[in-house]
Amino acid sequence: MVLVDAAFIIELLLKYSFPVLRDENDRIFNKPLMLQDVWSHLQLLENQLSFFILEDLFVPEKIPVSSYGEDAEKLSIISLSLELFTSLMHIEGIEENLKTITSTFC
Structure with missing residues (x-):
């Protein structure tokens, strides 16, 4: 089940960042408020x-x-x-922190 969950999350992140990967039958991005519903499930500790x-x-x-x-x-x-998180959580100004974090680990 962990593999299926991980594949779903990776696909979600890619389709959010690259709309060209979505198709007309996409059940998450083509339905109003479905992404917010998925987001609420992603935040649950057990998920x-x-x-x-x-x-x-x-x-x-x-x-x-x-x-x-x-x-x-x-x-x-x-x-x-x-x-994805900056869009759904409406946060700004953390891009500089990301550059610092990635430069530390690379």
Whole structure:
């Protein structure tokens, strides 16, 4: 079940950041307020995955959007998560913190 949950979260992050990956039958992004419903479930403690699981399963080289030029730099779980969270949580000004964090671990 952990693998299915992780795959769902990675797909959600990618489809949010790269709308070209969505199709007309997308059940999350084409229904009003469905993303907020998914977001509320992601916040529940019993639904949370360890971040390292997502990082281990995420392989940016296998994502077709990696050839999209400047958007290719977004292809990390941290940056994809940041993009989704800043939008849904309405927070600003943490991009500089992200640069500090990623430069520390790279």
